[in-house]
Amino acid sequence: MTKLPRLALIFATVLLIGLTLVRLAQSWIYDSHLDHVAGVWIALALDLKNGTFYRAASGPLGYGGTRFFPLYFCLHAAGARLLGGWRLPG
Secondary structure, X not given: OOOHHHXXXXXXXXXXXXXXXXXXXXXXXXXXXXXXXXXHHHHHHHHHHOXXXXXXXXXXXXXXXXXXXXXXXXXXXXHHHHHOOOOOOO
């Protein structure tokens, strides 16, 4: 029995994992993995970390308001307080 299919599978697996790690590193450095919703949730979490639960739709803190349920960004804010930054708890 030939070992070529097994070697090809191992090579493909290593290549896929390697490319995924490169993309992960680039996304982490440049925040390119974030979309609009993630940005809003992070902003809400950072607001909560700094003591503002929901911003007013328009006020001294800028534009705010949201339709999102607060559980995620409350947990994110708690993680940000414990770990010191917004990336790791996200």
